[in-house]
């Protein structure tokens with residue numbers, strides 16, 4: 258968690274556009290999975306660019322996200338980058354943080370060594386494994402480049418990672434989490450997917466609705482039904498653990514809390530301090546701009562930000578004047594930066610109503626848990 262009180266710089270490093278999977282909703286869009294890789298020279302120059310900027314602007318914390326494609330396909334560069342960026346940041350007195358977003362299909366000795374180095378350098382590991390859940394869903398949505406199932410590999414790798422972290426006394430519960438996409442044809446499996454990850458001992462389980470689907474109002478009851486099943490399950494977890502922690506975790510991770518207020522044109526406030534650097538060293542405001550509309554480049558690591566650059570403004574003007582529900586930026590039919598999509602709004606409204614009811618239910622449970630001082634048997638009696 259990054260404190261809002263410390264000025265920080267968030268930089269996504271797109272280490273490669275290459276990927277060994279072909280997910281059906283891949284965000285790389287038409288540019289998906291090209292074989293461009295970031296060289297170490299570019300990675301090093303990116304570290305120089307960002308850290309010099311941070312130092313000159315009094316920014317004390319730089320957080321790097323290793324992103325792709327599948328960034329572990331460029332592990333050699335990632336390893337060298339970690340050492341280089343940490344050393345340089347230390348010289349400047351700047352704190353470093355890292356996170357990795359991977360599809361979970363790659364696991365080897367070099368990766369383990371990288372994790373140990375990372376932990377040694379920052380005392381914190383943050384890995385997001387993008388995976389969709391039960392084999393039926395994972396294999397349909399996230400097949401390999403040859404169309405082969407991937408669920409077995411991802412499951413094995415999750416278990417190996419968990420065991421490795423435990424062996425090395427690194428808290429696995431806070432070191433990795435799963436992030437899943439809910440597609441229209443698998444929405445009825447949302448609860449099963451949630452349960453699948455929880456039963457693997459994963460603490461932090463995130464889900465989001467796919468942006469690439471034509472969601473309709475008629476899908477909302479199924480969505481709410483699945484959330485209800487999850488709430489029932491979490492309720493059972495709370496009773497078993499004699500604690501509200503499972504609910505608190507679920508609130509944070511699957512959104513069992515009222516949605517954050519919508520900030521119109523949220524991305525207008527993005528500054529250079531939140532950017533993505535792509536394999537050739539170009540800088541974008543965020544990764545989607547690179548993958549979907551390259552007209553909005555901010556600059557590059559060699560020449561810096563283009564002085565006359567008006568890309569954010571041009572983007573917003575274009576977005577403002579767009580009247581349909583297709584996002585001007587990315588062409589997806591679900592999201593526009595103005596959040597004007599009505600269906601999305603209706604989903605949020607339905608979810609909010611559900612969450613208010615759920616909260617009341619857990620508040621009631623909370624009283625019983627406290628009253629019984631976490632004695633499992635007494636709680637059971639109190640509830641029944």
Ligand code: SF4
Nearest residue numbers: 276278280283326360
């Ligand atoms: S793992 Fe990521 S980059 Fe690879 S195909 Fe899937 S969504 Fe695209």
